Amino acid sequence: MYTPAEAVVETGFSLDTLRYYEKIGLLERVDRNAAGQRRFSEEDIGWLGTLRCLRETGMPIATMLRFAELVRAGDHTVPDRIKLLEEHDRQVQEQIANLAERQDYIHNKISYYRSLL
Amino acid sequence: MYTPAEAVVETGFSLDTLRYYEKIGLLERVDRNAAGQRRFSEEDIGWLGTLRCLRETGMPIATMLRFAELVRAGDHTVPDRIKLLEEHDRQVQEQIANLAERQDYIHNKISYYRSLL
DNA sequence: GGTTGACCTGGAGCACGCTCCAGGTGAAAT
DNA sequence: ATTTCACCTGGAGCGTGCTCCAGGTCAACC
Numbered sequence: 241m242y243t244p245a246e247a248v249v250e251t252g253f254s255l256d257t258l259r260y261y262e263k264i265g266l267l268e269r270v271d272r273n274a275a276g277q278r279r280f281s282e283e284d285i286g287w288l289g290t291l292r293c294l295r296e297t298g299m300p301i302a303t304m305l306r307f308a309e310l311v312r313a314g315d316h317t318v319p320d321r322i323k324l325l326e327e328h329d330r331q332v333q334e335q336i337a338n339l340a341e342r343q344d345y346i347h348n349k350i351s352y353y354r355s356l357l
Numbered sequence: 358m359y360t361p362a363e364a365v366v367e368t369g370f371s372l373d374t375l376r377y378y379e380k381i382g383l384l385e386r387v388d389r390n391a392a393g394q395r396r397f398s399e400e401d402i403g404w405l406g407t408l409r410c411l412r413e414t415g416m417p418i419a420t421m422l423r424f425a426e427l428v429r430a431g432d433h434t435v436p437d438r439i440k441l442l443e444e445h446d447r448q449v450q451e452q453i454a455n456l457a458e459r460q461d462y463i464h465n466k467i468s469y470y471r472s473l474l
Numbered sequence: 475g476g477t478t479g480a481c482c483t484g485g486a487g488c489a490c491g492c493t494c495c496a497g498g499t500g501a502a503a504t
Numbered sequence: 505a506t507t508t509c510a511c512c513t514g515g516a517g518c519g520t521g522c523t524c525c526a527g528g529t530c531a532a533c534c
Contacts, residue, residue, distance in 0.1 A: 244481065255481085256523055263484095275530045277481055290466070297459045301521070315473070322470045325463055332460050336453055342414045343449050346442055349407070353439045356432070361511065372511085373493055380514095392500050394511055418491070 241271075242280040250280075251288040258288075266291060266301070266308050287311075297332045358388075359397040367397075368405040375405075383408060383418070383425050404428075414449045 244255050251258070258278075261267045267287065270278045280288075294304050307324055310317040361372050368375070375395075378384045384404065387395045397405075411421050424441055427434040 254523080257521085259483090260522065272482095275481080276483095277530080293459045293462045297456060297463070318470050318473050322467055325467050325470070329460065329463050329467065332456055332463065336456050336460070339414060339449055339453050339456070342410045343446065343453070345410045346414070346446050346449065350439055350442050350446065353435050353442070356435050371493080374491085376513090377492065389512095392511080393513095394500080412491095 242285060244278050244280070247278070247280040247285065247288070250285050252292060253288065261288075261291065264301070264305070266304055268312070294328070297328065298335060299328055303328070359402060361395050361397070364395070364397040364402065364405070367402050369409060370405065378405075378408065381418070381422065383421055385429070411445070414445065415452060416445055420445070 242250060244258065247253075247258060248255050253261070258267070258280075262270055267284065270280055270284060273279050291304060294307070299307075303324070307321065310321050310324065359367060361375065364370075364375060365372050370378070375384070375397075379387055384401065387397055387401060390396050408421060411424070416424075420441070424438065427438050427441065
């Protein structure tokens with residue numbers, strides 16, 4: 241079990257963000273201690289790792305929410321989850337290709353500027 | 358000379374965005390015809406290409422604005438422009454590396470899901 | 475047993491980057 | 505000539521994803 245402060249360290253999300261994710265349903269209702277304070281389970285932390293990965297690769301919250309619902313709905317949604325992740329994977333691939341292409345342009349620009357010196 | 362509609366096609370920016378960029382000073386005052394309508398020069402279109410590249414690689418507007426000011430300030434700012442672009446290039450590199458790393462995670466996740474079928 | 479500090483909730487506010495709107499002027503097509 | 509269309513300006517509004525705040529409850533350490 242992780243206190244909120246520990247969960248922040250483990251996941252890299254701010255406490256506000258963790259609360260926000262719970263509020264909108266990205267994270268299922270987190271356990272509370274007697275005083276009503278959150279205690280994040282190992283599973284919560286793992287799931288947050290997945291969320292982090294999807295988020296950092298540019299998946300919109302709305303799509304993550306669909307994914308979260310699939311996960312909650314049970315094993316019969318595994319094919320849908322695969323489809324969703326494969327589609328996302330394609331978009332990540334595109335992002336990488338796009339960045340690499342633009343980076344070339346930047347390199348050329350830098351070279352050109354260097355040639356002026 | 359390009360009409361607004363042509364500039365939209367050439368640059369991929371919406372007309373509203375072109376106006377916005379001019380308003381905030383990313384784009385220097387664009388020429389107008391007698392009726393006050395914009396006529397984008399070849400140079401404008403080229404500069405917008407540069408802006409597009411920077412924007413698509415995640416440079417914030419504020420930084421693009423600094424770059425625009427350096428360009429306007431004249432040739433003596435070339436070293437500063439190089440520094441700015443090199444710093445940005447590092448950030449693009451990081452983005453690519455980060456995406457590639459996360460993509461591995463996604464691939465593993467997909468493989469795992471496939472193993473369940 | 476008092477102070478400090480972590481945490482709670484509901485809801486407002488914010489930063490960014492556009493995007494849209496009202497009200498109007500010229501220009502282009504029939 | 506008239507309808508239609510592209511475009512103008514200034515300013516308001518919006519979607520996304522948090523982030524902050526007020527007002528309060530426990531807990532933990534001296």
